[in-house]
Amino acid sequence: MWVWFVAVQALMGIKASLHDPHGVLDNWDGDAVDPCSWTMVTCSSESLVIGLGTPSQDLSGTLSPSIANLTNLQIVLLQNNNITGPIPAEIGKLSKLHTLDLSNNFFTGSVPSSLGHLRSLQYMRLNNNSLSGKVPMSIGNMTKLVFLDLSYNNLSGPIPIFPAKTFSIVGNPLICPTGSEPECFGTTLMPMSMNLNNTEPQRPKSHKVAVAFGSSVGAISLIIIVFGMFLWWRQRLNPPMFFDVDDRLHEEVSLGNLKMFQFRELQIATGNFSNKNILGKGGFGHVYKGTLHDGTIVAVKRLKDGSAVGGEIQFQTEVEMISLAVHRNLLKLYGFCITPSERLLVYPYMSNGSVASRLKVSFPGKPVLDWSTRKRISLGAARGLLYLHEQCDPKIIHRDVKAANILLDDYYEAVVGDFGLAKLLDHQDSHVTTAVRGTVGHIAPEYLSTGQSSDKTDVFGFGILLLELITGQRALEFGKAANQKGAMLDWVSPQFS
Incomplete structure (x- = not known):
């Protein structure tokens, strides 16, 4: 103290x-x-x-x-x-x-x-x-x-x-x-960049020239400072949007390899965001299955209250993080859509759903995951997290590693998705301190108590994922009868002690 x-x-x-x-x-x-x-x-x-x-x-x-x-x-x-x-x-x-x-x-x-x-x-x-x-x-x-x-x-x-x-x-x-x-x-x-040929220190040839030059630089600097303060003041009054959507609703724009979709295009693709096409629901919105005009099947994430501060931050975070991290075991982003009231993200469609949906029940027309498949899923998820933690610069802390965010492609290859809560962390830093975010039962105890998240908190979430794959149970299901939360760890500990 x-x-x-x-x-x-x-x-x-x-x-x-x-x-x-x-x-x-x-x-x-x-x-x-x-x-x-x-x-x-x-x-x-x-x-x-x-x-x-x-x-x-x-x-x-x-x-x-x-x-x-x-x-x-x-x-x-x-x-x-x-x-x-x-x-x-x-x-x-x-x-x-x-x-x-x-x-x-x-x-x-x-x-x-x-x-x-x-x-x-x-x-x-x-x-x-x-x-x-x-x-x-x-x-x-x-x-x-x-x-x-x-x-x-x-x-x-x-x-x-x-x-x-x-x-x-x-x-x-x-x-x-x-x-x-x-x-x-x-x-x-002397360093190589030092001029070793001149024996006299270099000084201005003319004092008047120096004064005139200094005055000019000072005047220009003052103008730049005043203009910068004006821009800062205007920015404080009107926080910037990720994109200026005025006059762009019918314009196809690219951010790197990302396409900016028209809202009408995604509305048609998802059957006007029909409930029949919902693939999943989360705290920030729903994910819909859609078919683009060229026949490409996609997953469209429609953020709840996309224009609100929380939705805007989550939208920007996902776009920025996925732009930084490109790996076969990380979810790719096709593009996005912005309107004054909507924020949508377009991803590849994962035909085998999420790990959470496949733990113990058969996906429509799909068998329950066998042991070799579960092992492959574990290794794929681990490779994705390793890339985020060790090979990205700065490294990325996912902060919500769980079965629902590990998706499965046509070949049951694990793909880590949902970067809405992710944070950047320099490699020399031990942690980042934030408000606690994540899913109950998957949050590391030290993160819950201190608000300090790091790659170790992701490893904890990965450990819970392994337990779910091994047992076929969800993290909180062990404690349902006793109305306890996080009881999976309480059950596992004595089994291996």
Whole structure:
């Protein structure tokens, strides 16, 4: 509890010193007990704050020295903001830090020599700031450093022997350019991109030209900023839609390989969304069987309240996730349809239904799944999830792995579908914290209690799927008689203990 209190106070100190024009830090609450649910904060499995990332958020102000109280920090990503002032020397106390990116800000002053104490640091970017003075020789003691970028500042004097395999100091005209100066080291230390031919630092030929050029750039920048603020203000008043549907209802548009269908076309294909053509029902809407004009059989997912916020988010998520992930064991998206009041997704038709529909009853005209088929389904679903977790960048957390979302094609090949709840997660992050979503009986206990989902929560759902395939029972069916939920695990545990 004390660790959490210290972390909350430290983060609130950071928030107080920053100006946050877009409100990305609004849910940072000084009265909170656990900061792990805050945006831009990453925690370990032990609920310790290990990551602070607010890149490209137009933050200004200064970076508070209270960051040093987050003693478990491993990653700090504050690049592409407008932060000014000095880099706090207290950062040198973060002994566990391995990634520090403060690039593309307006930091001033010198590079703190205390950064040389960060013996675990592997990646450091301080480029494109207004740092001045000499490069601390202590940086040469950072033996684990593999990447260093100090380019485009106002640094001067000699440079230390960098341990990093990759480094850049270009754009610092006052750094000794040739290595022949008395206080400089050999030219072998200079990066390949450094101009070694000129012995004098390059400066503007004319002060007047520089002033005129600077004034022009300043005026242009001011116009861009004003125009950008206007666009941001208008966006806040009118949240953007995924597509502007005005004047496009009769237009065939492509997003990559995705086709934008006309609503009338899907209405005809599904028999005006007849109840006879319903393939399945879910929390976000119904799925209908349809036949396009060229004879292609499809499944059309019609989102409930498609124009509402929840439906719009679910629609965008599915389109974006499926566009990122292409694999034989992941459901393909043919296209979509947007009208002012409708959101529809068009998928291939899965002739053998879902695993949930085939566990213990015969699909119309189909036999019950045999053991070899169930094994093949398990392997196919596992391959699909492995692709999402290991081969996508960023990786994708499905968050609703269950039998109803594992579909079967003509050859009983498993296809993972329904990405409406999916989340993106960088490979270096341990989890993403959100409101709990999913299906009762398939939600991992730690996700239910903390709101932290990761690839492990998908693996839990996959484990429940395996139990369903083995037993032929649904996750909640074991507890129906006793009116219990999630009783499958209670039944399985003693059987194998």
